[in-house]
Amino acid sequence: MKRFKKLWICLFMIVLLLPWSANGFERVKFGVISDPHTAMPASGTKDEFKMQLSSVDLLKNAVNEFNKIPGLDFVILLGDITLNAEPWNVEMVKSTMDGLRAPYYIVTGNHDISIVPTPPKPGAPPSMGEYIGVTRSVFSWTFQGHGYNGPNPWWSLDPVPGLHIIGLDTNVPGIWGGTVPANELAWLDQDLYANRDKLTIVFSHHGFVTWHKDEESAAWKQYDWFPVDNAREVRAILEKYPQVSFSLNGHRHIGVRYQKVNDIYYIVHPSVSSYPMRYTVYTLTPNELSWVSEDIPISPAVAKKAKANCIGKDGEWWRCSDMPLGAAGDKKMLEFFEAKEFMKGRLPVRFKSYR
Numbered sequence: 001m002k003r004f005k006k007l008w009i010c011l012f013m014i015v016l017l018l019p020w021s022a023n024g025f026e027r028v029k030f031g032v033i034s035d036p037h038t039a040m041p042a043s044g045t046k047d048e049f050k051m052q053l054s055s056v057d058l059l060k061n062a063v064n065e066f067n068k069i070p071g072l073d074f075v076i077l078l079g080d081i082t083l084n085a086e087p088w089n090v091e092m093v094k095s096t097m098d099g100l101r102a103p104y105y106i107v108t109g110n111h112d113i114s115i116v117p118t119p120p121k122p123g124a125p126p127s128m129g130e131y132i133g134v135t136r137s138v139f140s141w142t143f144q145g146h147g148y149n150g151p152n153p154w155w156s157l158d159p160v161p162g163l164h165i166i167g168l169d170t171n172v173p174g175i176w177g178g179t180v181p182a183n184e185l186a187w188l189d190q191d192l193y194a195n196r197d198k199l200t201i202v203f204s205h206h207g208f209v210t211w212h213k214d215e216e217s218a219a220w221k222q223y224d225w226f227p228v229d230n231a232r233e234v235r236a237i238l239e240k241y242p243q244v245s246f247s248l249n250g251h252r253h254i255g256v257r258y259q260k261v262n263d264i265y266y267i268v269h270p271s272v273s274s275y276p277m278r279y280t281v282y283t284l285t286p287n288e289l290s291w292v293s294e295d296i297p298i299s300p301a302v303a304k305k306a307k308a309n310c311i312g313k314d315g316e317w318w319r320c321s322d323m324p325l326g327a328a329g330d331k332k333m334l335e336f337f338e339a340k341e342f343m344k345g346r347l348p349v350r351f352k353s354y355r
């Protein structure tokens with residue numbers, strides 16, 4: 001009888017631990033930063049909505065904060081690492097990120113590749129300029145081993161057994177909007193099929209959902225360039241695979257927010273160098289993803305200026321149509337960017353195949 005009791009206890013323990021052993025990990029801790037827009041001081045460098053003059057310090061301070069966290073498995077940098085793809089700023093970011101104790105991975109942002117003059121869409125504001133910075137391939141070869149593995153500007157890898165992460169390239173040279181081209185979509189589909197037994201997180205610079213009604217059309221300052229042009233097509237591929245629970249992106253420069261579309265959670269991340277200047281630490285278990293988003297340490301004077309510059313002045317393109325100049329509009333705008341209620345949170349994992 002005693003032997004049977006022991007057997008039942010063993011069986012119970014096996015059932016209890018099955019999800020963990022099947023997924024291959026018990027707990028993964030990773031950091032996320034986005035849009036540092038790092039700019040070493042040069043002529044024309046100034047603190048605006050993007051706090052250019054403080055951007056180097058802000059990135060270094062974020063790296064310092066990550067280095068204080070015991071057991072951090074990896075860090076993701078979600079693109080727009082430079083002001084405008086300047087080669088010297090790419091190298092500066094590389095040397096700063098190399099100071100991380102944890103491995104780090106990067107996705108490319110629209111400000112990280114050569115900006116060539118192209119005709120804007122009808123009625124659109126001018127594109128980012130005519131500066132020729134590093135090319136897409138120079139960028140991805142610079143960061144080989146940090147996600148990139150060969151000539152493709154997109155990548156996937158398993159940072160720990162049982163967890164698969166994907167870094168997409170969503171950029172179109174010459175515009176600040178994005179798309180995921182057909183050959184990359186085909187690769188994504190194949191990669192998800194080949195790794196369908198692993199919990200999967202997708203990382204990208206541009207996102208696949210909207211965060212404000214202005215983003216649903218080109219009517220307001222080309223705000224439809226915040227999500228990729230073919231977001232519905234990308235989401236349809238992700239939705240085919242139940243191992244995809246989360247899609248994390250930057251580009252929008254607002255505090256962490258999330259929304260659920262057809263069982264997948266889409267999470268947007270703040271910029272390192274524009275208000276509210278935060279870094280985020282995630283803890284993933286086979287059952288849930290939780291996070292804490294913290295202000296990057298910086299002097300009170302810089303923090304105050306960043307907040308003032310976020311409200312900005314008339315003509316700033318990041319002010320939405322329902323956030324007019326004035327006290328009420330400013331308040332609404334700050335609440336939208338701060339997203340204080342989302343600084344901490346937890347979401348369930350969708351992947352139930354092993355339970």
Ligand SMILES: [Fe+2]
Pocket residue numbers: 035037080111251252253271
């Ligand atoms: Fe950005």
Ligand SMILES: [Fe+2]
Pocket residue numbers: 080109110111205251252
């Ligand atoms: Fe961007």
